[in-house]
Amino acid sequence: MDLDFEKPLEAIEQRIAELKALNNRADVNFDTEIAALERKLQTASKRVYAKLTPWETVQIARHAERPLLRDYIQGLCSEFIELHGDRCFGDDQGIIGGFATLRDQRVMLIGHQKGKTIEEKIKANFGMASPDGYRKAMRLMHLAAKYKLPIVSFIDTPGAYPGFEAEARGQAEAIARNLTEMSLLPVPVVVIVTGEGGSGGAIGIGVGNVVLMLSNAVYSVISPEGCASILWRDGSKAPLAASALKITAAALQEQGVIDEIILEPEGGAHRNPAAAINATGDAIVEQLRRLKKISSKRLIEQRYEKFSKIGRFKK
Amino acid sequence: MDLDFEKPLEAIEQRIAELKALNNRADVNFDTEIAALERKLQTASKRVYAKLTPWETVQIARHAERPLLRDYIQGLCSEFIELHGDRCFGDDQGIIGGFATLRDQRVMLIGHQKGKTIEEKIKANFGMASPDGYRKAMRLMHLAAKYKLPIVSFIDTPGAYPGFEAEARGQAEAIARNLTEMSLLPVPVVVIVTGEGGSGGAIGIGVGNVVLMLSNAVYSVISPEGCASILWRDGSKAPLAASALKITAAALQEQGVIDEIILEPEGGAHRNPAAAINATGDAIVEQLRRLKKISSKRLIEQRYEKFSKIGRFKK
Amino acid sequence: MAWFRKSARQRHETLDEDLWTICPSCKVHTYKQEWQAGLKVCPKCNYHERIGCMERRDLLVDSGTWREYAGHVTTSDPLNFSDAKGPYSEKAAAAKAKTGLSESVLTGDGKINGIPVSFAIMDFSFLGGSLSGGAGEKITLTAEHAGRHRWPFIIISASGGARMHEGIVSLMQMAKTCAAIARLNELDVPYISILTDPTTGGVSASFAMMGDINIAEPRALIGFAGRRVIEETIKQKLPDDFQTAEYLLEHGFIDHIVARKDMKEFLHRVLQYSQKH
Amino acid sequence: MAWFRKSARQRHETLDEDLWTICPSCKVHTYKQEWQAGLKVCPKCNYHERIGCMERRDLLVDSGTWREYAGHVTTSDPLNFSDAKGPYSEKAAAAKAKTGLSESVLTGDGKINGIPVSFAIMDFSFLGGSLSGGAGEKITLTAEHAGRHRWPFIIISASGGARMHEGIVSLMQMAKTCAAIARLNELDVPYISILTDPTTGGVSASFAMMGDINIAEPRALIGFAGRRVIEETIKQKLPDDFQTAEYLLEHGFIDHIVARKDMKEFLHRVLQYSQKH
Ligand SMILES: [Zn+2]
């Protein structure tokens, strides 16, 4: 499953595969051709990915083969003990969490779950969490505070679930409470935007001491489609909206929202998930090592200052 | 609506009423007869109420005309600002609460609501609260802690609601959380058992620095009917169970659970609600005046000690 | 966020003769003068028309006690944003000119029957009361100011949500303002939220929902997701009263619904419980 | 509270020949020896038979590390209670004789793979594991003891609820034990609750539900009100899985369902996250 702008690369890749299949059959050798094509692929690839438009980045951020929370857990954690329930209503699958040993670090890991198979996707509401998901996340974060465990929060959601029951049971209240209570957590909070950072549904578990972001992830106040249909009165203007909203990692770092960009392997995380996951692990561990030396009081202050600065008025 | 053991009194009362109606009509005067009957009524009344059995006390505690929470609020509070909702699911009517000015004291008032009319009773589930009721109560108690308001909690419930939804949404969790969090409240908590103190549903808002009790109220781990049907395998043995369980105010004071008994007017609170309500107000205000002088830290300790002592093992 | 799509319910029709106001809810005609005297509340059906932040301030604050705070903060254009209708900066300038406001929220201090209080009062007529960097900044600065003085803080919300023209900065104001509210909680400083028509999107999902006490005006629209989005998601019609103040009261998120004319007195009564006793 | 009414599901039938255990759930015959070796869990259907506090202790605590605490506390008879079957004191004496226990809960310290932990382990065979003054006292004293040493505290519940023979004293143990748990929270001392079949009534509505982590054994009955009482209240049948561990997991009240054989290892894994890092 390639994206439109990846078509030229796909063509070269296919040709390489063909040659490799023929190679050394019937005494014909294509080594030179293959090497040439691979150089060509690399150059083309560099060219394509060096000048991705924001809308192309959105496509990558949503790519079906992009690594999801479970992949990060599998790739980075020697142990994950999932904990369940909000102690009030249910056990939403749009956000999951639990104790994890990420590399050598014991943490409370939480994150949006989108699901791989169609069954999983439906169970997880395609990563759109309900109030019980946000409340479960907050419960686990309070537990982390009690156990003095750092919190690692993975963001990847189209947005909070806009369903009837979610609304009736307080989607707004649940997100608001998380924003309020996360600001007072006495432990390090490392947030990573791995795919889609969709609006209130993202920030609802996103109040970190540092916010990291994969290089092809996006983070936005509204989906480009939604913005286009409102401000351009035309959903097909999404690419325009994607540009205007400045939702790429680089643009967000400039705005002081993102502290560090995690470079994805060439071609995007979906072309080499292991490398993307590994780079993410490196970045998280480095932040954890640094933040664990800071006192609780200072962590709370620093988190407050980080968000205070965003939108600070200068004249 | 009189109770069986009140029948003799009812007869005298009726005779007095008849004579009063005839009095001074057609130049006949019954003053002497009326005075005599009133003396007789007083003596009989003293005799009946002095030796109430526990089961008779249960009848009085459940009497349809016994003052309910709304009567206490109306009788004692110059202001009651009801606050609504558990911020999570609903606004149970089995427990209500809000800011109140009780005599000259500003407090957070909470309590079970049984309802007067049949519509009210149904809305309030006959005083059987749901998890949202306990969660609302706890929210209001935390608000009282923030505002440094003493808490006054009125208990009058057959028990927590044993319904399907109440169970599914965590009746057990809600009561458990209240027991846990009430123990740490940094403000005075005055509990008054005004009618039925029904098991977990009662203690769920009953963790006080002092627990007062009206003289004809009852407070029990299980209803006499329930106990009889389990331990005697015969619901009609409820009077026996009521005695065995020692659920009257005097018996509970002996057990160190009740700190003070509020004397009801002769014949029980339902015969003179104003007097009962007034005596309750006096007792609450006296306790508030005393408790408000005590530091938060000491209040928490004292509450802990009060409950620690119950069941303390002595050898 | 769709604050500029006026729903039918909220669109007013006025007669040309400028004499009558027709209630958008019950269609009853009321003399303009009477409508104004009634605080823009329909005398027949209790419909509460949207009003501006200045009107709200005058309804709540003791005469002569108002002092604006953080009034220097105005809109920024962090993204250099343009849409189909042109640059955001022009739109913001037009909003300023039209309303005489510097942002979608008016902040300051005043007294309620003698009790000093800090206020943030949103105004729907300024770009749909949307939460921008400037609005978030004003609310946060005023919350901090209230904290320093230990004055109760009251926010009156009227907003379609985050101001998307400012992109991520507007989203981050949800976290920023909630952190300021969290600090007030730490200081035991009272915070009361008043939700008026409409309080939706990112504003409902941040400070507006976090009051010690949440008060709503009758029939105010309050909700996170838009009605149409929800209907598209669940493929069915929503009940009429969904996302009304009354619905939220029943579902546990609102403490009290208070009519406009009673609001000041109600606040005064409530505030007395948060003062030293 | 109706701990002495055994439900059909929990009633065991054993063959006379003493050779087989018939699983009460799936009726499969298993050699008694195999049943024992399998920790009284059906190899066919994973049914977890109730086991005593000593067996539980031996399953969880490192050999040779157990030290009983508060063992001097035994039953009292605060009400001088008698029912149709005679005095409560006699019933309590019989329970002591039958089980060799002083109360429905065994309390003490031991190690889990080297980590020191305080325990309260309830035993259903002692008057249905009911919560009495003595049981509440043992749990509270042990919680306080754990707090002083900063040792994690684990309660394994198996109880029909409050022991009504002790009247109000038994009810008050709910508040007493929860207050002790609250103190552990204040001290940041871990508290883990393990809910086994059955955990109902006043025990479910107090310490059992308040774990940092609530763990249940498969298919354990967990609930506040009795099934029959609820069915009488709502005038309809309850779903089969109602009040099972699995149902509670789905409804948000249980963190994890862990099989008996895996419990020690699971606790050890979890406890490592509560140690200094
Ligand atoms: Zn009208």
Ligand SMILES: [Zn+2]
């Ligand atoms: Zn079996």
